[in-house]
Amino acid sequence: MNRGSLRWLGLAxxxxxxxxxxxxWAARISEIKEYSIxxxxxxxxxxxxxxLRNALIGSVLMGVSCxxxxxxxIVRKQALMGDALSHAVLPGVALGFLWSxxxxxxxxxxxxxxxxxxxxxxxHAVRTTTKHKEDAALGxxxxxxxxAGVCLLTMINNLPGAQKSGLDKFMFGQAAALGDGDVxxxxxxxxxxxxxxxxxxxxxxxxxxxxxxxxxxxxPAQGIHYTLMLLLAFSIVVSLQAVGVVLVSAxxxxxxxxxxxxxxxxxxxxxxAAVFGVVAGAVGSFLSFVGHDMPTGPLMVLAGxxxxxxxxxFGPRYGIFARWWKQQSRAARTRRENTLKSVYHVLEKRSxxxxxxxxxxxxxxxxxxxxxxxxxxxxxxxxxxxxxxRDQADLFLTPSGWQxxxxxxxxxxxxxxxxxxxxxxxxxxxxxxxxxxxHVLGEDTVRELxxxxxxxxxxxxxxxxxxxxxxxxxLPSLTRGGRAVGFGSDT
Amino acid sequence: xxxxxxxxxALYGWILAMGILVGVSCxxxxxxxLLRRMALVGDAISHSVxxxxxxxxxxxxxxxxxxxxAGALVAGLITVGLIEFIHKxxxxxxxxxxxxxxxxxxxxGVVMTSLIDKGGLHIDAECILYGEIAFVPLEPPVEWFGIxxxxxxxxxxxxxxxxxxGLSVVFYKELLVSSFDPGLTTSLGFNAAALxxxxxxxxxxxxxSAFEAVGAVMVVAMLIIPGMTAAQLSSRLPVRHGLVVxxxxxxxxxxxxxxxxxxxSTAGAxxxxxxxxxxxxxxxxxxxxxxWRWRRRGSDGSGEEGTVASPGGKV
Numbered sequence: 001m002n003r004g005s006l007r008w009l010g011l012a013x014x015x016x017x018x019x020x021x022x023x024x025w026a027a028r029i030s031e032i033k034e035y036s037i038x039x040x041x042x043x044x045x046x047x048x049x050x051x052l053r054n055a056l057i058g059s060v061l062m063g064v065s066c067x068x069x070x071x072x073x074i075v076r077k078q079a080l081m082g083d084a085l086s087h088a089v090l091p092g093v094a095l096g097f098l099w100s101x102x103x104x105x106x107x108x109x110x111x112x113x114x115x116x117x118x119x120x121x122x123x124h125a126v127r128t129t130t131k132h133k134e135d136a137a138l139g140x141x142x143x144x145x146x147x148a149g150v151c152l153l154t155m156i157n158n159l160p161g162a163q164k165s166g167l168d169k170f171m172f173g174q175a176a177a178l179g180d181g182d183v184x185x186x187x188x189x190x191x192x193x194x195x196x197x198x199x200x201x202x203x204x205x206x207x208x209x210x211x212x213x214x215x216x217x218x219x220p221a222q223g224i225h226y227t228l229m230l231l232l233a234f235s236i237v238v239s240l241q242a243v244g245v246v247l248v249s250a251x252x253x254x255x256x257x258x259x260x261x262x263x264x265x266x267x268x269x270x271x272x273a274a275v276f277g278v279v280a281g282a283v284g285s286f287l288s289f290v291g292h293d294m295p296t297g298p299l300m301v302l303a304g305x306x307x308x309x310x311x312x313x314f315g316p317r318y319g320i321f322a323r324w325w326k327q328q329s330r331a332a333r334t335r336r337e338n339t340l341k342s343v344y345h346v347l348e349k350r351s352x353x354x355x356x357x358x359x360x361x362x363x364x365x366x367x368x369x370x371x372x373x374x375x376x377x378x379x380x381x382x383x384x385x386x387x388x389x390r391d392q393a394d395l396f397l398t399p400s401g402w403q404x405x406x407x408x409x410x411x412x413x414x415x416x417x418x419x420x421x422x423x424x425x426x427x428x429x430x431x432x433x434x435x436x437x438x439h440v441l442g443e444d445t446v447r448e449l450x451x452x453x454x455x456x457x458x459x460x461x462x463x464x465x466x467x468x469x470x471x472x473x474x475l476p477s478l479t480r481g482g483r484a485v486g487f488g489s490d491t
Numbered sequence: 492x493x494x495x496x497x498x499x500x501a502l503y504g505w506i507l508a509m510g511i512l513v514g515v516s517c518x519x520x521x522x523x524x525l526l527r528r529m530a531l532v533g534d535a536i537s538h539s540v541x542x543x544x545x546x547x548x549x550x551x552x553x554x555x556x557x558x559x560x561a562g563a564l565v566a567g568l569i570t571v572g573l574i575e576f577i578h579k580x581x582x583x584x585x586x587x588x589x590x591x592x593x594x595x596x597x598x599x600g601v602v603m604t605s606l607i608d609k610g611g612l613h614i615d616a617e618c619i620l621y622g623e624i625a626f627v628p629l630e631p632p633v634e635w636f637g638i639x640x641x642x643x644x645x646x647x648x649x650x651x652x653x654x655x656x657g658l659s660v661v662f663y664k665e666l667l668v669s670s671f672d673p674g675l676t677t678s679l680g681f682n683a684a685a686l687x688x689x690x691x692x693x694x695x696x697x698x699x700s701a702f703e704a705v706g707a708v709m710v711v712a713m714l715i716i717p718g719m720t721a722a723q724l725s726s727r728l729p730v731r732h733g734l735v736v737x738x739x740x741x742x743x744x745x746x747x748x749x750x751x752x753x754x755x756s757t758a759g760a761x762x763x764x765x766x767x768x769x770x771x772x773x774x775x776x777x778x779x780x781x782x783w784r785w786r787r788r789g790s791d792g793s794g795e796e797g798t799v800a801s802p803g804g805k806v
Contacts, residue, residue, distance in 0.1 A: 079587035080531055087708065129781055130773060132525070136719055139530040140769065143712030147762030150621055150709070151749075154756035171620055172601060246538075246620070246708065250594030257587045294605055298598035305595040312581055320580055 052289065054183045055175035055242075059285040059300065061183070062242050062251065063277030065190040065235040068197055070256030071273045072228055075266065076208045079257075081123070083249035084138040085229070086236045088119025090149025090245050093170055093237075097156060105181045109237050116233030119145050120226070146245075173244035173297030175285040186238045193231050197270075204228070205266055242281070244297035254304040255280055258311040261318050280304035334439050336383060339376040340405035341412070341438075342366050343386070343397060348463075356394035406466040407446075411438040413459035413466075414449045420460045421453060427460040505628035507743055509645050510761050513624075513701045514739020516652040517710065518717035519659050520697050522731050523690060525718045526670035530711075531586070532571070535593035536691070537698045537710040539570040541600030544699065549607055556647065560696055567695025568688070570596060597707070622706035622758040625750075644703060651700045658693060659732070666690070667728060705758040712762040716769055717742075723772035723779070742768055 073082050092115025096108035119141045126137035169177050178186075197204060207214040207224045215221050236248050243251050255276035259269045284300025313320050342365045346357045349365075363373035377395045380386035385401030388394070397405060412434045419430040441449075450456075459465055524533050543566025547558040570592055577588035630642040659666065669676040669686045676683045694714075701710050721734035746761030753760065774781050 074584075074587055077584050077586060079584065079590045083534075083590055126773075129784075130719075130723065130779075132719055132722065133528050133530075135528055135530040136525055136715055139534055139711055139715045140719055140766070142534065143709060143716060143762060144766035144769075146708045147712055147759045147766065150706075150759035151753065151755040151763055154621065154759065155753050158754045247594055247598060249590055250598065253587050253590040254594065257583050257591055260583065261581055291606075295601060298601040301594050301598035302602065305591065305598070308591060312577065318582060 054178040055285045058178045059281030060278050061186040061190040062239045063281035064274045065193045066251040067255045067273035067277030070252035071270050074256045079253045080138050082252035084142040085116050086248035087142040088145035089116045094152030112237040113233045120229040170240050172295035173242050175242045175296040189234045189238045247297040247301045250301040254308050258308040261311040261315045276307050337408050341408045344405040344409050356396045358394050410466045411441040417459050502628045509627045510743030512648040512652045516655040516697050517713035518735035521714035521718040530715045533714040534711045535589045536567045538593040538707050539596035540566045540699045545603045563695045563699030571691050620706045621756050622704050624704040624758045709762050716765045720769040720772045723776045
């Protein structure tokens with residue numbers, strides 16, 4: 001999942017590009033307005049129109065490069081750098097246009113990249129030479145450069161004779177307006193991003209996670225930072241036409257953040273972010289095509305946000321529902337274990353005479369109503385920790401239920417003893433702590449506790465600590481002896 | 492230099508007044524944002540009030556001012572809540588959470604503006620980004636007792652500016668303490684959370700009233716550039732408040748002239764002049780201007796300013 005996966009990604013991008021290189025059908029986007037949504041979908045996905053093909057290939061390329069670079073922004077905690085840079089390129093776009101007074105992709109590309117790098121340098125300069133913090137520096141670059149860009153663009157709009165068609169598309173993006181030259185430029189930039197990231201994967205990874213270590217082993221951290229900023233400026237510039245100045249930052253941050261929620265490994269994160277970026281781009285440009293005249297950028301952003309929301313809620317490990325479910329099941333397990341402990345206490349009170357407890361006894365032990373006790377007992381039965389034969393009102397523990405009950409009581413009493421003996425806490429102060437830890441002590445820790453406490457048999461309150469023999473033997477064997485046997489006494 | 496004033500003084504007078512009022516009310520709020528390191532929350536809210544405005548318009552079918560304020564307030568608080576939600580409930584860092592929250596809401600707003608029937612709504616793509624400060628004087632004037640006072644947006648902005656000034660006088664102590672030391676605020680008995688959300692509410696109202704004039708992105712500039720300039724010149728909050736007023740006056744006037752000269756967006760030109768003032772303060776501030784620091788370092792060579800990491804052709 002590192003250099004290899006990136007290489008495969010690059011191959012996939014190339015293959016995708018070759019697949020649609022045949023020119024089958026030519027139609028202007030204005031001619032295809034009278035079709036139903038289904039027909040439009042068919043047209044869109046069969047890629048018969050060159051402008052549509054450009055739109056889709058363009059948004060796929062954009063998704064790949066933005067997703068890859070955005071992942072590095074996320075792990076370097078520089079998400080808003082993308083926002084600042086995407087606004088900062090605007091004056092460069094306008095100057096590139098002024099250079100030739102046409103929408104020349106190359107001139108715009110050069111101007112915008114220069115402006116983006118100037119923006120990154122200004123952020124650095126403001127941060128290091130004034131007392132302003134990073135947020136103010138980013139905000140300043142974002143707003144000041146954008147304002148300069150707006151001035152230049154409005155100036156161009158008022159110029160006589162300039163061929164300014166398509167320049168307004170830089171604001172919110174219109175993927176359908178992508179020309180062949182734009183798509184070629186996007187392919188070159190995406191290829192460059194993939195190749196550079198694959199070649200310098202180790203360097204980028206180390207500087208992103210531990211810049212001090214990277215410097216110590218001789219990596220040029222500053223150079224790598226600016227390489228990343230340069231690539232970022234490149235891919236922002238080529239994405240502008242598809243998604244627009246204002247929302248490029250979302251294409252950088254949102255897919256990568258969604259990927260960040262799903263995995264802990266950078267390689268997988270890069271791959272996922274690229275896939276999410278492609279999905280967002282394709283869905284956005286499709287929706288923009290179906291609803292005539294809709295700007296592409298906002299739709300792509302909404303598609304990306306939907307992906308992020310899905311990852312946020314339904315992510316298998318860090319998702320809100322997964323964590324909520326884990327919390328709920330842990331709470332339920334604790335509740336069941338507390339019920340088992342109460343059953344043990346009831347049995348212990350009558351010196352383990354008889355092997356069942358009645359609802360009344362359980363309710364008294366727990367200081368609850370019988371209904372509540374019955375409810376808890378039913379829960380134990382559902383988890384095969386206890387049984388309740390049809391003709392009887394009493395609750396019998398199953399072998400596994402008995403075992404868990406012994407373990408919990410043992411954990412509780414061992415911990416109490418440990419706190420009084422080793423931590424010198426008063427015997428009446430240890431119960432609360434033991435109530436919490438009894439559910440989480442593992443077998444190894446228990447063994448170690450027993451060893452340190454010299455296999456003690458009684459807790460600070462004089463009660464017998466159930467030992468290994470109790471845990472392993474069933475309940476009936478205990479009733480023979482009339483009481484819990486304690487560790488070692490039976491063997 | 493006086494050409495625009497000779498041609499149509501009233502027109503430019505109202506634009507200038509609007510610029511100064513926007514600058515003052517945004518700048519005062521911005522001072523607190525900067526102190527609290529929340530400059531980019533201002534960025535987020537300035538973008539995400541858009542869907543609030545659109546929903547308010549869809550519900551009332553008119554440009555009902557209380558409804559628009561309410562929509563912006565709700566949208567602003569939703570933004571802050573959403574940022575906190577993403578940040579607290581997942582391992583996404585706050586900066587990424589800000590970015591995700593506001594771009595989503597802004598995109599929603601843009602899609603809604605392009606879907607709804609736009610009859611009478613002065614929000615289109617151009618206005619969202621550039622603002623229409625130049626059209627402010629053309630709005631129907633408000634009449635009191637039969638006397639035309641002035642264009643409605645300017646009067647509204649004046650009200651908002653007065654409210655901001657009033658609030659920052661009344662709550663001066665609380666805001667000062669909570670901006671510098673949240674812990675002390677709580678121990679003095681002020682409600683830090685209420686102050687935070689109150690500031691966010693004021694921010695939303697200021698942003699929405701400035702929105703039409705200067706657009707979503709340049710509101711950010713109006714919020715933080717005056718405060719940043721003032722912070723270069725003084726570290727005392729009352730002085731900074733005064734400097735913010737001066738800054739908005741100079742940048743509005745100079746920006747107006749620049750826009751006439753270049754024939755470009757007025758709001759953009761005002762921000763460019765404001766940014767220029769910041770660069771001047773950055774270079775020539777009497778207390779810690781870059782130029783003095785370089786010269787001092789050049790003359791005695793002691794290099795006492797450890798903070799100057801890489802001076803050079805960055806400016």
